[in-house]
Amino acid sequence: MMNHEMIYFYDGSFDGFLCCVFDSYANKEVLTAISRDEDFIPTLFASRVIVTDRSHANRVFKKVVKVSPYAANLLQKGFLTCMPEKEIHLYHLVVKLLRDGPGFLRNFSDETLFPVITAVRHLNGEAHLLKGFIRFSELGGVLGSEIEPKNRVLPVLRSHFCARYMNDRFFIYDRTHKEALFYAAGKAMIRPLEDFQMAPPDDAEAAYRVLWKRFYDTIAIKERYNPKCRMRNMPKRYWNTMTEFQDEAFFRSQNSLAAVPDPSAPNGIPAPATPPGSGLSAPESGS
Amino acid sequence: MDVLEKLTILTDAAKYDAACTSSGGNRTARKGYIGNTSSSVAGCCHTFSADGRCVTLLKVLMTNRCVYDCKYCVNRRSNDTRRAAFTPEELADLTINFYRRNYIEGLFLSSGVFRSPDYTTELMIKALRLLREQYRFNGYIHAKAIPGTAPELVEQLGLLADRLSVNIELPSETGLKTLAPDKTKTAILSPMRQIQVRNQQNKEELVKYRHAPKFAPAGQSTQLIVGATPDSDFHILRLTQGLYDRYRLKRVFYSAYVPVVEHALLPSKDIKPPLLREHRLYQADWLLRFYGFRAEELLDEDHQDFDPRVDPKCSWALTHLDFFPVEVNTADYESLLRVPGVGVVSARRILSARRAGPLHIENLPKLGVVMKRAQYFLTASGKMPDGLRFTPDSLLRGLIAAERPSLPQQELVQLSLFDTAV
Numbered sequence: 001m002m003n004h005e006m007i008y009f010y011d012g013s014f015d016g017f018l019c020c021v022f023d024s025y026a027n028k029e030v031l032t033a034i035s036r037d038e039d040f041i042p043t044l045f046a047s048r049v050i051v052t053d054r055s056h057a058n059r060v061f062k063k064v065v066k067v068s069p070y071a072a073n074l075l076q077k078g079f080l081t082c083m084p085e086k087e088i089h090l091y092h093l094v095v096k097l098l099r100d101g102p103g104f105l106r107n108f109s110d111e112t113l114f115p116v117i118t119a120v121r122h123l124n125g126e127a128h129l130l131k132g133f134i135r136f137s138e139l140g141g142v143l144g145s146e147i148e149p150k151n152r153v154l155p156v157l158r159s160h161f162c163a164r165y166m167n168d169r170f171f172i173y174d175r176t177h178k179e180a181l182f183y184a185a186g187k188a189m190i191r192p193l194e195d196f197q198m199a200p201p202d203d204a205e206a207a208y209r210v211l212w213k214r215f216y217d218t219i220a221i222k223e224r225y226n227p228k229c230r231m232r233n234m235p236k237r238y239w240n241t242m243t244e245f246q247d248e249a250f251f252r253s254q255n256s257l258a259a260v261p262d263p264s265a266p267n268g269i270p271a272p273a274t275p276p277g278s279g280l281s282a283p284e285s286g287s
Numbered sequence: 288m289d290v291l292e293k294l295t296i297l298t299d300a301a302k303y304d305a306a307c308t309s310s311g312g313n314r315t316a317r318k319g320y321i322g323n324t325s326s327s328v329a330g331c332c333h334t335f336s337a338d339g340r341c342v343t344l345l346k347v348l349m350t351n352r353c354v355y356d357c358k359y360c361v362n363r364r365s366n367d368t369r370r371a372a373f374t375p376e377e378l379a380d381l382t383i384n385f386y387r388r389n390y391i392e393g394l395f396l397s398s399g400v401f402r403s404p405d406y407t408t409e410l411m412i413k414a415l416r417l418l419r420e421q422y423r424f425n426g427y428i429h430a431k432a433i434p435g436t437a438p439e440l441v442e443q444l445g446l447l448a449d450r451l452s453v454n455i456e457l458p459s460e461t462g463l464k465t466l467a468p469d470k471t472k473t474a475i476l477s478p479m480r481q482i483q484v485r486n487q488q489n490k491e492e493l494v495k496y497r498h499a500p501k502f503a504p505a506g507q508s509t510q511l512i513v514g515a516t517p518d519s520d521f522h523i524l525r526l527t528q529g530l531y532d533r534y535r536l537k538r539v540f541y542s543a544y545v546p547v548v549e550h551a552l553l554p555s556k557d558i559k560p561p562l563l564r565e566h567r568l569y570q571a572d573w574l575l576r577f578y579g580f581r582a583e584e585l586l587d588e589d590h591q592d593f594d595p596r597v598d599p600k601c602s603w604a605l606t607h608l609d610f611f612p613v614e615v616n617t618a619d620y621e622s623l624l625r626v627p628g629v630g631v632v633s634a635r636r637i638l639s640a641r642r643a644g645p646l647h648i649e650n651l652p653k654l655g656v657v658m659k660r661a662q663y664f665l666t667a668s669g670k671m672p673d674g675l676r677f678t679p680d681s682l683l684r685g686l687i688a689a690e691r692p693s694l695p696q697q698e699l700v701q702l703s704l705f706d707t708a709v
Contacts (some may be wrong), residue, residue, distance in 0.1 A: 006397035109653035220337035229339025
């Protein structure tokens with residue numbers, strides 16, 4: 001009999017979430033909300049703070065894998081998404097899976113599955129776009145980049161970039177979630193990082209930035225100018241971390257602060273500049 | 288001339304080529320090499336230019352010097368434009384450094400015909416060999432095979448590149464004769480045939496010997512210019528189908544003709560590029576490749592061109608109303624794909640979802656079916672959407688209205704009280 005309605009608080013980790021699932025079964029309680037410790041506010045409703053126990057988490061996860069490996073993957077990915085109240089949606093998924101079996105996972109439009117799978121698609125879609133939109137800068141032999149994704153995409157991006165730059169050293173800093181992916185000599189790890197500022201480029205780096213900006217501005221065909229189509233394919237929220245949308249200062253080398261060839265193309269369509277931090281309020285400049 | 292200036296000239300000269308994809312490549316990372324190709328089927332776009340086109344590859348010409356005089360081309364020898372050429376080192380350095388910064392997925396190398404097709408191809412081979420062997424580049428390379436090149440050189444090019452393409456450009460022989468007098472149909476088709484045959488052989492080799500060198504593993508593509516010659520959509524689509532059937536092309540690209548030059552044989556310079564027509568051709572192209580349609584079903588001798596108001600699939604559905612409605616719970620995959628508003632993804636989801644239980648109309652939008660088009664053509668558990676009334680005539684109006692917001696708007700003209708009657 002599961003009839004006591006409860007709110008659980010956990011430490012924010014994936015294992016912690018799995019322990020919430022474990023404890024809800026152990027205590028025969030139905031969860032109405034699962035929140036992180038730091039969001040704790042005393043409520044009138046009955047609540048419980050869950051202590052993370054690795055072995056409990058493993059038991060839950062193993063059980064899910066046994067019933068459906070696909071669902072286990074959804075849980076892992078779903079936990080990385082930015083879906084509001086993702087924990088309770090994932091909890092409902094586990095409960096339904098253990099109660100009804102994996103049959104409903106075939107039905108994309110199932111009311112329990114749909115919100116989770118939509119959020120996971122959003123995560124995968126964002127990661128796919130970022131595979132292309134991430135821009136590295138070379139600083140002293142190390143490649144570095146910054147991104148501002150909505151979902152926690154770093155675990156999804158890891159294998160792609162580690163394979164691509166196998167013999168390089170690189171890092172990707174996620175400004176939204178304040179964590180960074182580091183890679184060197186075949187080893188990759190994701191660690192929290194409170195703040196990070198990119199150093200100004202050296203001469204070589206600045207030169208390649210100018211070359212790329214020039215290429216970008218030249219490749220567009222004027223007669224086909226279609227800013228709406230560009231925005232649909234590449235939403236503006238990605239622009240402020242991309243080289244081609246930066247203002248003039250970004251292309252200036254740390255050594256020669258004055259002399260910089262004009263990055264914009266003489267005959268092309270200059271891309272609107274979006275200085276870092278200005279977010280979505282970039283001014284639209286026509287051709 | 289510095290690299291920045293060269294890049295500007297040679298990008299400007301290369302931009303009218305539509306192809307810019309990295310799909311179909313499958314290079315896994317190798318130790319000591321830089322790069323791989325993105326594992327996703329769809330390829331990977333690195334940015335979108337101001338005209339909304341995907342930029343995947345560093346698309347440049349080796350040189351824009353050209354001995355040919357094709358009337359439609361910016362690089363023809365009679366055009367007064369600045370000329371430049373990359374050295375192999377400059378090109379390799381640019382590619383590697385762009386690639387490391389994740390600006391691009393690889394290189395798209397094309398070229399004007401400098402001295403002769405053979406000489407130009409040798410230049411390209413030299414640059415690609417340097418990139419692959421010395422700079423140890425393992426990313427995607429798309430190279431252009433120039434009509435009239437010796438087969439031995441095409442062979443070498445294919446071993447370095449992932450994808451080769453030979454551009455047909457003008458969809459008919461008469462067009463070729465008048466506008467590109469230096470090219471002939473056979474000169475274009477013979478390297479295409481060679482690439483296809485060699486590609487097929489290579490597949491067999493790879494079955495026998497795992498480490499056999501790969502010849503253009505991502506296949507070949509081509510490009511057709513739309514609107515420079517009076518060829519109809521039907522003609523172009525049938526040609527496309529022939530290329531897919533007989534030459535096993537991966538893609539046919541269409542490029543709306545952008546008037547770059549005034550010439551008596553070409554459309555006037557004031558004419559805008561036929562973008563909507565290009566869009567309809569791409570839609571039809573997808574129907575050929577993924578939806579099991581044939582060119583003869585979409586158009587015929589009496590209907591030579593696509594209706595600009597509705598997409599080709601809707602046009603087909605409107606003339607085959609006896610095929611509908613399709614019942615989503617029982618129809619096979621091929622029938623589902625024929626319903627306007629149902630695509631490859633949503634059809635697969637329908638097949639999967641109906642195994643878990645019967646589907647109802649309210650499930651369909653969640654499965655990705657576009658109801659504003661599909662509602663007229665399907666039933667779920669025997670029912671159409673509530674309150675839907677239509678006749679064949681209002682059906683067309685409904686579909687046109689559904690399509691209109693996504694089409695370029697006609698420019699509004701201010702009416703004047705004092706206009707004289709036209």
